[in-house]
Amino acid sequence: MTAGRRRFLKTAAATGVASLAGLRPLPAADAEIEIDPSRPGPTISPHVYGHFIEHLGGVIYDGIWVGRESKVPNVGGIRKQFVEDMKRIGAPNLRWPGGCFADGYHWRDGIGGRPRPRTYNYWEHRMPPGRHAIESNAFGIHEFMRLCRLVGAEPYVAANVGSGTPQEFHDWVSYCNAPPGTLSLADERAANGDEEPFDVKYWGVGNESWGCGGNMTGGEYATEYRKFISQVPVYVRPFFVATGPRGHSADGDVGWTEGFFGGLQNVRGLGVRVDGFALHYYTDFRQTAEDGAKFDEKGWYAVLHKGAHIEKVIQDHWAIMGRFDPQHRTKLVIDEWGNWYRGGTELGPEYILSQTITLRDALHAAMTFDVFNRHADKIEMANVAQTINCLHSLFAAVGDKYTRTPAYYTFEMYRSHMGGRLVPVRIDLPEVTVPLLEGSGRLPALSGSASVRDRSVTVTLTNPSLRESVVTRIRLAGGARLREARATVLTHPDMRATNTFEKPDEVVPMALAAPVSGDTATLTIPRQAVVAASFHLA
Numbered sequence: 001m002t003a004g005r006r007r008f009l010k011t012a013a014a015t016g017v018a019s020l021a022g023l024r025p026l027p028a029a030d031a032e033i034e035i036d037p038s039r040p041g042p043t044i045s046p047h048v049y050g051h052f053i054e055h056l057g058g059v060i061y062d063g064i065w066v067g068r069e070s071k072v073p074n075v076g077g078i079r080k081q082f083v084e085d086m087k088r089i090g091a092p093n094l095r096w097p098g099g100c101f102a103d104g105y106h107w108r109d110g111i112g113g114r115p116r117p118r119t120y121n122y123w124e125h126r127m128p129p130g131r132h133a134i135e136s137n138a139f140g141i142h143e144f145m146r147l148c149r150l151v152g153a154e155p156y157v158a159a160n161v162g163s164g165t166p167q168e169f170h171d172w173v174s175y176c177n178a179p180p181g182t183l184s185l186a187d188e189r190a191a192n193g194d195e196e197p198f199d200v201k202y203w204g205v206g207n208e209s210w211g212c213g214g215n216m217t218g219g220e221y222a223t224e225y226r227k228f229i230s231q232v233p234v235y236v237r238p239f240f241v242a243t244g245p246r247g248h249s250a251d252g253d254v255g256w257t258e259g260f261f262g263g264l265q266n267v268r269g270l271g272v273r274v275d276g277f278a279l280h281y282y283t284d285f286r287q288t289a290e291d292g293a294k295f296d297e298k299g300w301y302a303v304l305h306k307g308a309h310i311e312k313v314i315q316d317h318w319a320i321m322g323r324f325d326p327q328h329r330t331k332l333v334i335d336e337w338g339n340w341y342r343g344g345t346e347l348g349p350e351y352i353l354s355q356t357i358t359l360r361d362a363l364h365a366a367m368t369f370d371v372f373n374r375h376a377d378k379i380e381m382a383n384v385a386q387t388i389n390c391l392h393s394l395f396a397a398v399g400d401k402y403t404r405t406p407a408y409y410t411f412e413m414y415r416s417h418m419g420g421r422l423v424p425v426r427i428d429l430p431e432v433t434v435p436l437l438e439g440s441g442r443l444p445a446l447s448g449s450a451s452v453r454d455r456s457v458t459v460t461l462t463n464p465s466l467r468e469s470v471v472t473r474i475r476l477a478g479g480a481r482l483r484e485a486r487a488t489v490l491t492h493p494d495m496r497a498t499n500t501f502e503k504p505d506e507v508v509p510m511a512l513a514a515p516v517s518g519d520t521a522t523l524t525i526p527r528q529a530v531v532a533a534s535f536h537l538a
């Protein structure tokens with residue numbers, strides 16, 4: 001890129017801050033991008049593209065579980081379209097049953113004949129007057145496992161630490177994993193329809209234990225964690241996920257990480273395993289006027305800017321973890337991430353925490369995935385909060401009405417990164433200054449990541465600008481030659497564009513021209529767009 005063009009980009013961004021006038025497209029900027037597939041780095045865990053579903057509002061009931069008698073097409077009570085779409089994106093895992101619900105959930109309520117006991121749901125306090133969040137327990141561990149099998153997803157079960165006991169947790173592990181005919185709990189599982197064990201490997205030891213999961217300090221939780229895992233039955237090698245920090249706190253909640261790992265030091269005995277450490281990061285606008293559907297230029301950039309901050313949060317906690325665990329045996333599990341607006345765009349009064357998902361959320365997800373990919377060495381898993389009828393959802397469903405949101409398509413476009421090996425990308429574009437809700441901030445003019453698998457390179461790029469497209473020339477380093485390039489783009493002329501029940505295909509990916517000449521492919525990335533391109537090496 002020429003110095004003149006760089007100056008132009010900076011000036012354009014600065015003008016945007018000053019005037020905030022219309023969203024006139026500007027002439028394209030240029031970017032040179034170099035990808036080096038000859039230096040493959042860590043594998044991008046497929047689990048980074050994972051999911052989270054909670055007994056909350058319309059997530060489980062109506063969203064996923066419609067019941068066997070429903071007129072909504074279903075497979076044994078589970079919404080059929082949901083299963084098909086989750087298969088289409090290769091959903092690698094499902095975290096369940098919460099969230100805050102998990103620390104009030106007693107798994108025995110959700111097994112056996114129907115009707116099952118009606119029990120209290122943590123989210124009762126958020127329900128509108130006259131409506132109740134009564135837990136019917138129609139969807140329990142057997143239904144959850146059926147969903148996982150239908151989708152082909154790995155189960156990730158969050159256990160109750162806040163109001164449960166180690167014994168209750170251990171019994172749940174035995175119920176899920178004991179071989180047929182061994183324990184009485186295995187017989188009971190068989191009597192309830194599943195002779196074969198569920199082989200659940202991923203176990204969350206509580207959720208947000210600094211808040212709804214017990215209001216503990218990091219040190220107090222370390223003591224609970226030790227008690228919960230020291231006698232746990234081992235049938236498949238478990239992967240224990242400890243509660244991590246509230247990463248969206250003003251200080252990043254570094255004290256939690258120090259307190260927890262500090263609390264595990266100098267303990268006599270066999271040593272305490274922590275396989276995963278659950279970092280939560282919400283792009284949290286609850287205390288602002290920002291809503292999911294109606295926003296301006298400042299709101300657009302503010303959400304992307306705050307979302308990009310997750311990279312620093314990851315690095316900060318990773319550095320603290322390294323002080324206690326220099327070999328980094330414990331990986332990060334970012335098991336709740338997503339945008340959280342102030343509310344007001346719910347699908348209906350009982351669909352609490354649901355919100356309109358627009359193109360902005362699709363770009364936010366893309367930038368977040370690029371961060372996760374770039375930190376593939378640190379991250380075992382990540383789970384969007386939450387998959388359907390909730391915060392940063394891929395789907396909205398009310399009765400027989402259903403749509404994929406723009407965020408769904410980010411998952412679809414990034415699918416080929418799953419299990420690929422990270423490769424270095426150099427993007428020759430400076431950061432730009434963007435307007436925020438208050439003041440301004442810096443954002444990469446183009447952000448992205450790349451991975452290689454077999455002879456195929458995938459590169460994903462996000463152009464957050466509301467005004468200018470970027471002409472990219474993508475070159476492979478080390479003399480590698482390109483045989484063929486394919487690209488798709490997700491964008492829309494309206495930054496607030498969304499998919500509705502009436503217009504479900506308003507925001508969908510389209511093919512993007514990607515001509516190749518020698519070792520270079522040229523792609524024009526429109527303003528406010530995500531692009532995924534794959535190159536076949538000659």
Ligand code: AHR
Nearest residue numbers: 098099100101207208385
């Ligand atoms: O995703 C909604 C809620 O956010 C979860 O229940 C909780 O863990 C978090 O605070």
